[in-house]
Amino acid sequence: MFEAVAFYLFAFLTIAMFFITVTTSQALYALSALAAGMIFISAFFFILGADFLGAVQIIVYTGAVMALYAFGMMFFDTTREVKEKKGNKFIIVGLATLCAVIIVAIFAAPIVSDNMLSLYPALEGAGNTQSVGLVLFTKYLIPFEVAAIMLLVAMVAGIVLAGKKMDLSLTLLNAEEIEKMDEEINKKVLS
Amino acid sequence: MEIGLNHYLILSTILFAIGLVGVMRRKNLLLLFFATEILLNSVNIAFAAISHYYGDLTGQMFAFFVIAIAASEIAVGLGLLIVWYKRHGNIDLESMTSMRG
Structure with missing residues (x-):
């Protein structure tokens, strides 16, 4: 109820x-x-x-x-x-509903045919967090680590894309260019 | 009245349809990202419901990975949007037709 x-x-x-x-x-x-x-x-x-x-x-x-x-x-x-956008609303709503129904049908197909087995059943006497941890760190350890690497890559990408002057690399510049940059920075600081 | 798996799947369908409508009618890219979030979350509901009604934890695992993918998608996507905004001054989809497709 x-x-x-x-x-x-x-x-x-x-x-x-x-x-x-x-x-x-x-x-x-x-x-x-x-x-x-x-x-x-x-x-x-x-x-x-x-x-x-x-x-x-x-x-x-x-x-x-x-x-x-x-x-x-x-x-x-x-x-x-x-x-x-100005478009035909009925086409948009119709297409969206059709796509959603098809996707749910794909999801529900194994359920309807009773073809779904419980691979990792919830443990008796263990809370949700505990059983999630057990499954995540045994059966899904490699996807978990790959997800961690993916998040790291996304973080680096976000910093590089959003940061200022990230396209410059000090290791690829000549010594003169670096000195020039330093002078400009000093000028800005002094002025 | 008992709430079954079908209720959750129907709710997931409705939310997915709302998200698809948003993807198709939005022109501003930031608001288009909002619509993709709705899509990902509606699928998460379906995963969690199937996981509950079949006593299987696999659905919840997939929901976790979907959340991780959504988070990294936003980080990279917003970075790209910032680069685009600095060059062109707007983030409308129609300004991105440089390939005349």
Whole structure:
């Protein structure tokens, strides 16, 4: 009973928030609605017993992703109204719904045919976080490490792309050029 | 009324459709990124629901990797957007048709 109430409440809230995100013409509204929708999605994870996933969802999306987006919004000056594409709305909505239904059908196909086996069943007497840790660090250790390397690469790429004068390399410059650069920097500091 | 797996899959479908509508109608690239986040999250809900109703942790594992991929996608994407904005002064999709495709 309470599960049903919680499900429908959060389903309505999530759909409303994401609808605002997609349709509004103010970037600030879209950002705040997206953040709210992310938090409401973590409620589903808590209902489903995936406590650790819910906590990760809140930390990653509202902590890291939203901070990045807020930074981007301030940088890009999107406070003005956003122009939209003019297209046939029925075609867009129809195509989107069709794609979504097909994707869910792909997901549901193994369930309908009862062809799905439980590879890593949840352990008896262990909490969600404990069993997640056990599976993650035994069966999924290599994907976990690859994901860590991917995050490192993304961090380096973000710094190089967003930083200033990252296309200069001191090891590739001559000694004269480096001295010239130093003089310019000193001039700026003195003046 | 019992909430079953179908409820969650239908919710996931609805959210995925909303995200796809956003991807197709947005012109500003920053708002297009928001729509891709919605797509990734709707799939996460489906993964977590299947994981719960089949007593299998694989779905949650995939959801974790999807979150990691989303985070790195945003970091690289925003970096590229900043480079583009410094050169061209806007981040509209229509200004990126330099290949006349």
